[in-house]
Amino acid sequence: MRVGVLTGGGDCPGLNAVIRAVVRKGIKDYGYEFVGFRDGWRGPLDGDTMPLDISAVRGILPRGGTILGSSRTNLMKVEGGVEKVKQTMSELGVDALVAIGGEDTLGVATQLTEQGVNVVGVPKTIDNDLNATDYTFGFDTAVNIATEAIDRLHTTAESHHRALVVEVMGRHAGWIALHSGMAAGANVILIPERPFDIDEVVAHVESRFQTNYAPIVVVAEGAHPKEGQMQLQTGERDSFGHVRLGGIGQRLAEELEQRTGKESRSVVLGHVQRGGTPSAFDRVLATRLGVNAIEAVQAGAFGQMVALQGTEIVRVNLSAATDKLKTVPEERYAEAEVFFG
Amino acid sequence: MRVGVLTGGGDCPGLNAVIRAVVRKGIKDYGYEFVGFRDGWRGPLDGDTMPLDISAVRGILPRGGTILGSSRTNLMKVEGGVEKVKQTMSELGVDALVAIGGEDTLGVATQLTEQGVNVVGVPKTIDNDLNATDYTFGFDTAVNIATEAIDRLHTTAESHHRALVVEVMGRHAGWIALHSGMAAGANVILIPERPFDIDEVVAHVESRFQTNYAPIVVVAEGAHPKEGQMQLQTGERDSFGHVRLGGIGQRLAEELEQRTGKESRSVVLGHVQRGGTPSAFDRVLATRLGVNAIEAVQAGAFGQMVALQGTEIVRVNLSAATDKLKTVPEERYAEAEVFFG
Amino acid sequence: MRVGVLTGGGDCPGLNAVIRAVVRKGIKDYGYEFVGFRDGWRGPLDGDTMPLDISAVRGILPRGGTILGSSRTNLMKVEGGVEKVKQTMSELGVDALVAIGGEDTLGVATQLTEQGVNVVGVPKTIDNDLNATDYTFGFDTAVNIATEAIDRLHTTAESHHRALVVEVMGRHAGWIALHSGMAAGANVILIPERPFDIDEVVAHVESRFQTNYAPIVVVAEGAHPKEGQMQLQTGERDSFGHVRLGGIGQRLAEELEQRTGKESRSVVLGHVQRGGTPSAFDRVLATRLGVNAIEAVQAGAFGQMVALQGTEIVRVNLSAATDKLKTVPEERYAEAEVFFG
Amino acid sequence: MRVGVLTGGGDCPGLNAVIRAVVRKGIKDYGYEFVGFRDGWRGPLDGDTMPLDISAVRGILPRGGTILGSSRTNLMKVEGGVEKVKQTMSELGVDALVAIGGEDTLGVATQLTEQGVNVVGVPKTIDNDLNATDYTFGFDTAVNIATEAIDRLHTTAESHHRALVVEVMGRHAGWIALHSGMAAGANVILIPERPFDIDEVVAHVESRFQTNYAPIVVVAEGAHPKEGQMQLQTGERDSFGHVRLGGIGQRLAEELEQRTGKESRSVVLGHVQRGGTPSAFDRVLATRLGVNAIEAVQAGAFGQMVALQGTEIVRVNLSAATDKLKTVPEERYAEAEVFFG
Incomplete structure (x- = not known):
């Protein structure tokens, strides 16, 4: 199995921890090979890749940002974008993608799934406003x-x-x-x-x-x-x-x-x-998401993303993450209001 | 309503945040009065108290430790201990207790409940091994x-x-x-x-x-x-x-x-x-537990403790927290083993 | 001996550490009494004071800001300001002042000295641009x-x-x-x-x-x-x-x-x-300045300030600190330029 | 000019910052080439080297430890050690050494100097007990x-x-x-x-x-x-x-x-x-020492080390650093005693 990995949207502490976990888990337990796509969806669009093996992910766990680079390139706004991605994957022999990103990136992932591309999502937003997961790393x-x-x-x-x-x-x-x-x-x-x-x-x-x-x-x-x-x-x-x-x-x-x-x-x-080094909570969360993203790939659970619910990492449909924004409910704000004034 | 507050067992970052939240919530929303008992169960045993009002809890949110002091005094091993506590409460006009502590403290709280004392528990253990709550502060x-x-x-x-x-x-x-x-x-x-x-x-x-x-x-x-x-x-x-x-x-x-x-x-x-200042996660968790402990008192939910499940603060029976130790399950350890060697 | 203490100008991590050292040293070694003046020169102008004894300075060493408050009140721009300060000191039986501040505060201290007031200065600027001291705390x-x-x-x-x-x-x-x-x-x-x-x-x-x-x-x-x-x-x-x-x-x-x-x-x-807690370097520097400010008071070294030179705390004339700004010399900037580009 | 660099003795935050500064300064201003010797004196003894160019020192400024590795190998206790070092230097065309280390490393450097080897020292001890420098990084x-x-x-x-x-x-x-x-x-x-x-x-x-x-x-x-x-x-x-x-x-x-x-x-x-990332003070000190060590090499100031005195980086004889231990003087301890009890 050959798996492409990309990170899209604004950077977030923990991206590198996900990448490392994906690569180490995939190689150790299933003998996968990995291809790193640079700068979000721009990578598979342009065929811009970097090697992604054990040595590439050494020492990156505590580092902020993403070794893959990121961008806000929106595949869906590029004429023939989906075809180009399929073509890149085919040329490189990439069987599946792990897409780490927020609303936009996962939205693209949802649509790619509908067009037959194998994608597993990992939710990412510094703002914690993605639905279907208790928290996002960062x-x-x-x-x-x-x-x-x-x-x-x-x-x-x-x-x-x-x-x-x-x-x-x-x-x-x-x-x-x-x-x-x-x-x-x-x-x-x-x-x-x-x-x-x-x-x-x-x-x-x-x-x-x-x-x-x-x-x-x-x-x-x-x-x-x-x-x-x-x-x-x-x-x-x-x-x-x-x-x-x-x-x-x-x-x-x-x-x-x-x-x-x-x-x-x-x-x-x-x-x-x-920016900068992630907190321990985010490093653990990001690492667990990465490990479980590979389990999802191995299980063929495409069109899904991994998410935190309670203390468990579960799988949910990609669309569940993006169909509505997770905002602060009234009762949570009321708890804070106790201390106003 | 007059409420006594005590902290028992080993200290833990976030204890002061709970105390502050309990006091501010109780005064602001329900006009409660508070009595601080010193050094865990030793306080109500000996009638050793300190004032606990808005000014006593000013500035303590970010501070480690507990302004009430703590001890490992086990009420149940003291001859006539329960009677002494009831007597202290009666003399001071204390209607209910908020007991913040771990297995031992909450075990005592469970038994006090059975003997007719109004207690609400707040779970505390640095080791995170209390059952019925996803995480404990500290x-x-x-x-x-x-x-x-x-x-x-x-x-x-x-x-x-x-x-x-x-x-x-x-x-x-x-x-x-x-x-x-x-x-x-x-x-x-x-x-x-x-x-x-x-x-x-x-x-x-x-x-x-x-x-x-x-x-x-x-x-x-x-x-x-x-x-x-x-x-x-x-x-x-x-x-x-x-x-x-x-x-x-x-x-x-x-x-x-x-x-x-x-x-x-x-x-x-x-x-x-x-020791020392709690992380943001622990400050938020401790504050929410304190606010919700007062809601439990107000609701007369005695014999219960407040707990974190997912992103919600819920109430569970005190005994649920202490009947077994929450240990690391096999599958969580297996996630970590991916990175061994 | 009765000593007034004040802090003027912008706040700076380490102010409280100086205040604590001044008070503890003065009381322990020389039996001084202290009067805290609030908000810089406004305090002695308005006779606005606070108690300043061992218990007032407990626990303040690691805390940023200043328990005395600060302001930018410039005594010299107040009609009859110097007379008012003298009068306040006389009424309160204050024999000497420890003035902790930057260019403005020490400038005023210099002029007060010329008018017969006993002042010892402690240099303070977050910008490190005061002359005659290697570093300022903060x-x-x-x-x-x-x-x-x-x-x-x-x-x-x-x-x-x-x-x-x-x-x-x-x-x-x-x-x-x-x-x-x-x-x-x-x-x-x-x-x-x-x-x-x-x-x-x-x-x-x-x-x-x-x-x-x-x-x-x-x-x-x-x-x-x-x-x-x-x-x-x-x-x-x-x-x-x-x-x-x-x-x-x-x-x-x-x-x-x-x-x-x-x-x-x-x-x-x-x-x-x-803002916030001072680094270890600043806590040590501020503490040493405070201790040595009291030695200067005891030695009657008025019109002087304490300063860091190498690893020693020395005394210099107040005017030396304020007669010119300590700017970055060419050769220091050249060291940094090695890494440009 | 070809310069060998080594780090000896216990590790210390700031070693990498010195190495980076030495390499960037030497290349930028004087076109030097560098050879990294591994594990202190073991490197030149065994001819164990690593490349040391701009790309080798990228990103190491904030990292603790030393990319060159360290050891406590004492050259003087190795039979024919000095000759081996000379031979390695000659074979590799190394004209001078920058030796970063404490009492032992600098003691060896002193003796090498006496035997005609071109060495410039950079003082290093976490304990701050080297003479002739106000502070050591770490x-x-x-x-x-x-x-x-x-x-x-x-x-x-x-x-x-x-x-x-x-x-x-x-x-x-x-x-x-x-x-x-x-x-x-x-x-x-x-x-x-x-x-x-x-x-x-x-x-x-x-x-x-x-x-x-x-x-x-x-x-x-x-x-x-x-x-x-x-x-x-x-x-x-x-x-x-x-x-x-x-x-x-x-x-x-x-x-x-x-x-x-x-x-x-x-x-x-x-x-x-x-361990771990150096404080800002140590990063600045280490960087300045590295820059000035190259100036010393360029000036042919062999047998000397760079040192901090006040805010200046100066050169002193290597022997000055090692002839006696810099201990805490009575009057510094007395300042601390004010706060005992």
Whole structure:
């Protein structure tokens, strides 16, 4: 059996751990051969490969990123893309693919399956918003990094009697904000699932200033105020068409300063959250997913992905992961609200 | 409602996070009053209390240990112990107890329940070997600490072409060894559930010495060889006149050195694994358990404990947690074995 | 002897360690009493104090920030400020001050000395740009935090074949950029002392893209291009009069993307660099400075500050610290340039 | 110019950073070629080499250990050793050596110099006890690791009202104990330079038990009691039937438990202190030493080593580093004693 491996979408701590586990398991238990495709779907499209044997995966377990490279190339938007992939696989004698990626990558994998390609998926998203799996690797690392950063910011906020707004990742789901905010004792946590009332936020911040402790607001990048509140004058666009600044973190800090009369500052954690060595949790999860992806290949369970449910790694249909976003439910947010203000 | 809180058994990162969540949730949502009992069951036995209000729990979320203190006092071995506890509760007007602890503490809680005392349990064990909950807080922190230590030891082992044996916690269950060993790329993992064959261990170590990488053996403190193997003759002296030590880690390093002819060293991580600030995972878990323990009190769900199952906090009978030890199942160990040698 | 203590200016890991050392040394060896002044010079101005005894400083050694609070209140700009301070000291029976702060705080201390007030200074700046001391506490912590962040960013940059620009603190001196950039293997380091040539930066970045590794540019917030290059269109101002965005990090990322045709991203580390627990180096330095500040008080060495020179803590005139900025010398930058490109 | 590089003695975080700096500086500025000798002096003795070019040193800056391997092979104890080294150098066309190591390695380098071999030394010892340099790389990393461990142990000690004894490295000099003990707020620090009085230690521990905080004793592995005190009878069994161990940490914990009647535990940090990624301080120091070692080679400054004095890298005679041990002076220990008890 010859198996191709690729990683697509944004990078995530634990990708290398999956790759290593896939390769070691496949070689040791079933004598597979592996082909590494570079940069997500671009690899099989262009026939761009790298050797993927025991020596290629040595020492990569604790390393962030992906030795295969990644890209956001969407196969389905490439004319004749599926045919090219089939052709590459045929030319290289590749019988099956292990595709490690998020919504987009797994969406492509679903469609490839329908067209007769043997694919097993491994779910990946730093934001933890893929359905059908309790957690995705990379998320725990991101939460730890954000928590340590917020721990540090507490002392600055208190020494200067300032409010600090920390913007974390999470465009569509607030998992990182929820977990890091709960872990670090934030006074308010704002998530995309629930448009916030700026008056309530101000009230929490002001109530916090009454104590010896200073307010920390954790806000997901995709959070936004209730309609009509806190106009987001996004301003000009840069040469790449990106809106300049206007990040919710900075915008909120300005609003808080204006309304409370107290100094407020913002910090945008950004890419630091998704790089570097994975936490132990993520290394174990990624390794188990890799081992079980090979068991799925060996069982011919194509069109499926491996997922964490409780403490078990199970198989679910690829479509189950992508048919809806896993967002923060009301009752989880309510647990966090106990500590607001 | 007046609620007593106590922490029993060995300390664990996350205890303070539970205490804080219990107190803040109880006061904010239900107007409870709290009494802190000092040093586990010794507190209600001796009537030794401390104030437990919002200000007592400020800033303790990220701190290891327990502000209530702990002890291994076993109420059931004290003549008239149960009566004394009832009397203390009655004198202080305490209606219910939240008991945070492991097998022993929860065992006592079970028996108190049978004698009409209102108790809700919160499971705690660094070793992760309590039944009926997917994870216990403190475990993730311990695994992270052990993993970081093993990461560090890799480079020393490789530079000196030595085998390194790392002894981690786990008297009866090998969870910390399994997770930290998988996370840090150990070449062999030895756990109490499965007596090891010293010849196999030596074979793995020798095979590893063939590569550029040096062998790391992770061994739980309670692991032991198959019967008849590797006599543990304590008391004898080695060639340097040092007394041969008892711990399995050191004993194994000596055996490996003798049988492979390569330098071998051991490190015993010890108490470092159970102290200090909790990981984000443990802070979130501990906080959620605390919040839900109060919901259980409010619901009158006495004789129950809160537990993690998947991503949900559920209630289970106290006895479910203590009736058997949660050990590492065969199939989990098999996943780790893929990477041996 | 009754001694007042205050901390002024931006907070810095190690402030609490100095305060603890001052108090413990003074009480243990000389039987001093202490008065804590709140929020820098605002404390003695307003007579705002807090108790400062052994129990007040318990457990603060590893904590970032300052239990005394801080502010940027400049005594010299307050009408009759010096007289008010003298009056407060007289009313409280305070014989001498230990002033812990940077250029501004020590500048005020210098002038107070000239007006007969007994002051000993302890130098503090996260930027390490105070003269007459080899290092200031807080700097090592900031460099470690920045280095860890850049370590993490490497793997993201490589996985996505992107350039990453990391903006670190340093308005007037590039010490944090120089040290964290050297420590983390940056491909280019840009500092305020040396206006950069954007063509050279682009050349280094492009040369790096030839290898398997991706370029990381570390830029101090105060760095700027040579005159006429890379117009900084700062754009509109926000409601506080701050220029919106226009940070050099983001601006540079845009320029690199445009000129190299490769994706470029920026991260601004911001306040995370100055908060949280100090590194061991900073804790030792801060503790030694505190101990020696008391020896200076006891010796009547007013108008002086304690400073690190080699491995010794020495005394220098307060004015020596503030008469010029300690910037990065040419030969130190040349050492770093070896690794550019 | 063809330059051989070797690393001798115990491994130390920062060795790879020196190697990388040496190679990149030599190639970039002077067009040198390099030969890597494996495992310290064993390499040139046996003619065992590895390629050492830009690609060999890629990515090694943040990695602990040494890619060249190390050993304790003492050239001077090998019959005809010097001649063999000369012969290897001649055969390989190696003009000069950069020898990175401690007392032994630099002692050999000194003697080689006297016999006409071109050697430049780079000082290395985790213990910081080499003369003529303010700090050696690896020391700061070790102190940070020990400090973090002690931070963690505080909470366990307090929760259980126990004394904890932490044994750190330092056979002949107490630098790691002094710095980590000061940084982590130890109640007693015991170093080899100063035989301790067990009665004083007990008094400090008992005084600490009076407060809410529990005693932490930091002891260097080479520390020992005053003559006649605390007999170290190895071999006997304690009340639990365990063989009493030899290490000073465990022995001291037993003594404290016996004399104070309070539970006492010991932790031996061991090899964890010397492995893994270097701190930022050590990366910068190691990099600067490497760059300046090449400047010394280029200048023909053989028989010298590079050293840190204040913030400068200087050259000193190799013999200056090895003629006496740099121990902790009385006045540094006195600073730490302020915080005892």
